[in-house]
Amino acid sequence: xxxxxxxxxxxxxxxxxxxxxxxxxxxxxxxxxxxxxxxxxxxxxxxxxxxxxxxxxxxxxxxxxxxxxxxxxxxxxxxxxxxxxxxxxxxxxxxxxxxxxxxxxxxxxxxxxxxxxxxxxxxxxxxxxxxxxxxxxxxxxxxxxxxxxxxxxxxxxxxxxxxxxxxxxxxxxxxxxxxxxxxxxxxxxxxxxxxxxxxxxxxxxxxxxxxxxxxxxxxxxxxxxxxxxxxxxxxxxxxxxxxxxxxxx
Amino acid sequence: xxxxxxxxxxxxxxxxxxxxxxxxxxxxxxxxxxxxxxxxxxxxxxxxxxxxxxxxxxxxxxxxxxxxxxxxxxxxxxxxxxxxxxxxxxxxxxxxxxxxxxxxxxxxxxxxxxxxxxxxxxxxxxxxxxxxxxxxxxxxxxxxxxxxxxxxxxxxxxxxxxxxxxxxxxxxxxxxxxxxxxxxxxxxxxxxxxxxxxxxxxxxxxxxxxxxxxxxxxxxxxxxxxxxxxxxxxxxxxxxxxxxxxxxxxxxxxxxxxxxxxxxxxxxxxxxxxxxxxxxxxxxxxxxxxxxxxxxxxxxxxxxxxxxxxxxxxxxxxxxxxxxxxxxxxxxxxxxxxxxxxxxxxxxxxxxxxxxxxxxxxxxxxxxxxxxxxxxxxxxxxxxxxxxxxxxxxxxxxxxxxxxxxxxxxxxxxxxxxxxxxxxxxxxx
Numbered sequence: 001x002x003x004x005x006x007x008x009x010x011x012x013x014x015x016x017x018x019x020x021x022x023x024x025x026x027x028x029x030x031x032x033x034x035x036x037x038x039x040x041x042x043x044x045x046x047x048x049x050x051x052x053x054x055x056x057x058x059x060x061x062x063x064x065x066x067x068x069x070x071x072x073x074x075x076x077x078x079x080x081x082x083x084x085x086x087x088x089x090x091x092x093x094x095x096x097x098x099x100x101x102x103x104x105x106x107x108x109x110x111x112x113x114x115x116x117x118x119x120x121x122x123x124x125x126x127x128x129x130x131x132x133x134x135x136x137x138x139x140x141x142x143x144x145x146x147x148x149x150x151x152x153x154x155x156x157x158x159x160x161x162x163x164x165x166x167x168x169x170x171x172x173x174x175x176x177x178x179x180x181x182x183x184x185x186x187x188x189x190x191x192x193x194x195x196x197x198x199x200x201x202x203x204x205x206x207x208x209x210x211x212x213x214x215x216x217x218x219x220x221x222x223x224x225x226x227x228x229x230x231x232x233x234x235x236x237x238x239x240x241x242x243x244x245x246x247x248x249x
Numbered sequence: 250x251x252x253x254x255x256x257x258x259x260x261x262x263x264x265x266x267x268x269x270x271x272x273x274x275x276x277x278x279x280x281x282x283x284x285x286x287x288x289x290x291x292x293x294x295x296x297x298x299x300x301x302x303x304x305x306x307x308x309x310x311x312x313x314x315x316x317x318x319x320x321x322x323x324x325x326x327x328x329x330x331x332x333x334x335x336x337x338x339x340x341x342x343x344x345x346x347x348x349x350x351x352x353x354x355x356x357x358x359x360x361x362x363x364x365x366x367x368x369x370x371x372x373x374x375x376x377x378x379x380x381x382x383x384x385x386x387x388x389x390x391x392x393x394x395x396x397x398x399x400x401x402x403x404x405x406x407x408x409x410x411x412x413x414x415x416x417x418x419x420x421x422x423x424x425x426x427x428x429x430x431x432x433x434x435x436x437x438x439x440x441x442x443x444x445x446x447x448x449x450x451x452x453x454x455x456x457x458x459x460x461x462x463x464x465x466x467x468x469x470x471x472x473x474x475x476x477x478x479x480x481x482x483x484x485x486x487x488x489x490x491x492x493x494x495x496x497x498x499x500x501x502x503x504x505x506x507x508x509x510x511x512x513x514x515x516x517x518x519x520x521x522x523x524x525x526x527x528x529x530x531x532x533x534x535x536x537x538x539x540x541x542x543x544x545x546x547x548x549x550x551x552x553x554x555x556x557x558x559x560x561x562x563x564x565x566x567x568x569x570x571x572x573x574x575x576x577x578x579x580x581x582x583x584x585x586x587x588x589x590x591x592x593x594x595x596x597x598x599x600x601x602x603x604x605x606x607x608x609x610x611x612x613x614x615x616x617x618x619x620x621x622x623x624x625x626x627x628x629x630x631x632x633x634x635x636x637x638x639x640x641x642x643x644x645x646x647x648x649x650x651x652x653x654x655x656x657x658x659x660x661x662x663x664x665x666x667x668x669x670x671x672x673x674x675x676x677x678x
Contacts, residue, residue: 037615037616038616038632038636039636039639042636042639042640042643043643046640046643046644050650053650053653078636078678079675079678081658081659081660081675081678082640084657084658084659084660085644085653085654085657085658086657087657088653088656088657089653089657110659113659113660114659114660114662116662117659117661117662118659150665151665153665153666153668154665158581159579159580159581159582160580160581160665160668161580161581161593161594161595161596161663161668161669161670162663162665162668163581164590164648164649164652165652165656165663193581194583194584194590197579197581197583197584198583198584199583199584199585199586200584200585200586200587200588200589201584201588202584202588203588204587204588205588206585206587206588206589207584207588207589207590208589208590209590210588244649245647245648245649246589246590246648246649247649248649248652248653248656
C-alpha cells in the first residue's frame with residue numbers, strides 16, 4: 001500500500017514537472033493528477049510555489065509563470081482560495097514585465113474575494129496605466145501619497161510588520177518614474193529609523209534598504225530615464241528589490 | 250536555585266541525602282536584571298546540563314560548549330521540529346500526541362520530505378488529571394489552561410527544556426524551522442538555546458504566553474488548583490483558595506464579588522459560568538506579565554511567529570495575543586552586525602480558532618476522519634485551520650517568504666493599528 005502510494009506520488013511529480021504539459025491545461029483542470037491527501041497537496045503546491053519564487057528572483061519570469069500556474073492546478077489545491085499566493089506571483093510578474101492590463105485582469109480573482117485588501121494593488125496598476133497612457137508621472141505621485149497616508153503607522157519614524165511590503169511598492173514606483181531624489185530621500189528615512197533601533201549600522205551593503213539607496217544613486221549618476229513609456233523596463237532599485245531576500249516584491 | 254530576589258527552587262540529587270543549591274548571585278554582578286533566566290544563562294559558558302524530574306535533580310553533566318555545533322557535514326536543507334504542548338494522553342513520555350503524529354504522518358507521506366527532515370519532540374504530560382480529548386469544549390479548554398500554567402513551574406520547565414535539548418543536539422548541522430505548540434513552545438526555545446541549534450524560524454502556536462510564574466510559583470500553583478476545583482465542581486476549600494489567590498495578584502474589579510459569584514455558580518453546578526468569572530478576575534494578571542522567554546533567541550533566528558486564535562482560552566485570559574516585542578523581535582525587525590534586517594516578529598491572529606484547532610486532532614490524519622464526540626462542522630473547521638497552519642509553517646523559512654505568503658492570501662489582512670496579521674478563514678470552504 002505504501003509502495004503504491006509512493007508510485008502515485010512519483011507519477012504525479014513526473015506529470016507536474018513534465019515540459020510537455022501546458023500551463024493552460026493545469027489552470028483549466030483538464031489534466032488529471034492522481035489523488036493526493038489534503039496535506040500532500042499543501043506540501044506539493046508549496047514546493048512548486050517556492051520554485052516559482054526562486055525563478056522570479058532570478059528574473060526568469062517566463063519559467064516562473066509556468067511554475068506559478070502549475071501551483072494553481074485544481075488537483076494540487078484543497079480549496080480554490082489556496083491558489084491565492086501563486087496567483088499573486090503571476091500578478092507580480094506581469095507587473096514587473098510591464099503587462100499592466102494583464103496584471104489587472106489577473107487581479108480580478110483576488111478583488112472578487114477580498115476587494116478591501118487588494119484595492120491598493122488595483123489602484124497601483126491603474127496609476128501605472130494612466131501614467132503610461134498620458135506620459136505623466138502625476139498618477140504615480142498620487143498613488144505614492146495614498147500609500148504614505150494609508151500606511152503612515154508603518155513608515156518612518158515608525159516601522160512595523162507591513163513596512164517591507166509598502167516600502168517596496170513606493171521604491172518601485174519612484175524607480176519607475178526615475179525620481180531618484182525622492183527615492184533616495186524615502187529610503188534614507190527608513191535607514192535612519194533602523195539606525196535608531198540598531199544595534200548594527202544600517203549604512204552597509206548587507207542592508208537591503210542601503211542596497212536600494214546605492215541602486216538609486218547609481219541610476220541617478222547614469223541619468224537613467226523614466227520607465228513610464230517603456231514596458232518591462234526596470235531600474236537598479238527595482239532589481240535590488242527583486243533579488244533581495246528581504247523584500248516580498 | 251537562587252537569584253538576587255531569593256530562592257527559586259531547591260532540588261535533591263537522586264539517591265543522595267544532600268540538597269543542591271545553586272546561587273546565581275555568585276556569577277552575576279549585574280543587579281539590574283535578576284530574572285530566573287539570567288541565573289540559568291550564567292551557566293551556559295560552563296556548559297552545565299541539569300536534568301530535573303519531579304522536582305529532583307537527577308543528573309548534572311558538563312558538555313561541549315553549545316556554541317560549537319560539532320564536526321560533521323553541514324546541510325542547508327531545513328529540518329522541521331515539532332514540539333507538542335497540552336493534550337498528550339499517551340502513556341509513554343517518548344510518544345507524541347495524536348495531533349503531532351498526524352502532522353508528522355502527513356509530512357512524511359509527502360515525497361519530498363523524509364524521516365530525516367522531521368523531528369517530533371514528545372513533551373511530558375501534565376500531573377493534574379486531564380479530561381479525554383473527546384470531552385466537551387469547556388473541559389478541554391480548561392485543561393489547556395492547566396497545562397500551560399503547569400509548564401511554567403520551574404522544575405517542569407527545566408525538565409521539558411532538558412528533554413528538548415537532548416533531541417535537538419542531534420540536528421546541530423541543519424537549519425531548523427521549529428514549531429512549538431502551547432506549553433511546548435517555551436521549552437522548545439530554551440532547549441534550542443541550550444543545544445546551540447541553528448534555528449531559522451520559531452513558530453509559536455499559542456505558545457508565547459504571559460509568564461505569570463513571575464508573580465511567584467506559589468501563586469501559579471493556587472491558580473492551577475483553583476482552575477482544577479472549579480472544573481471538577483469541588484467546593485471544599487475553594488473559597489479559602491480564591492481568597493488567598495486574590496490577595497496576591499492584581500484583580501480588576503470587586504474581589505469579594507468575584508469570590509461570592511464563583512462559589513455561587515459552583516454550588517449551582519454552573520461550572521462554565523463560574524469559570525468565566527474566574528477568567529475575568531485573572532485578566533489583569535495575563536495583561537501585566539511579559540512572556541516567560543529568554544531575553545534573546547539563537548542568533549541564527551530571523552523569524553518569530555506569534556500565532557493565536559480568538560477562541561483560544563489563553564486569549565480569553567489575556568495570556569496570548571499581540572506583542573510589540575518578544576525576546577528582541579519586533580514587527581519591524583532590527584539590524585544585525587552585518588546590517589541585515591532580521592529578528593522580525595509576525596503577530597498572526599486566526600479569527601474563531603480555539604486552542605485545539607491549530608493541528609488536526611484525532612486518531613487519524615485523514616480529513617474524512619471524524620473524531621469521537623465532534624460534529625462535522627467542528628471537524629471541517631479544525632481541518633481548515635490546520636491546513637492554514639501547515640502552509641504557514643512551510644512558508645516561515647524566511648522573512649520575505651512569510652510576507653509573500655501573508656500578502657498573497659485573500660483571507661489575511663494586516664491590521665496596521667495593532668500590527669497584527671488577521672486571518673479570516675472561510676467557515677464552510
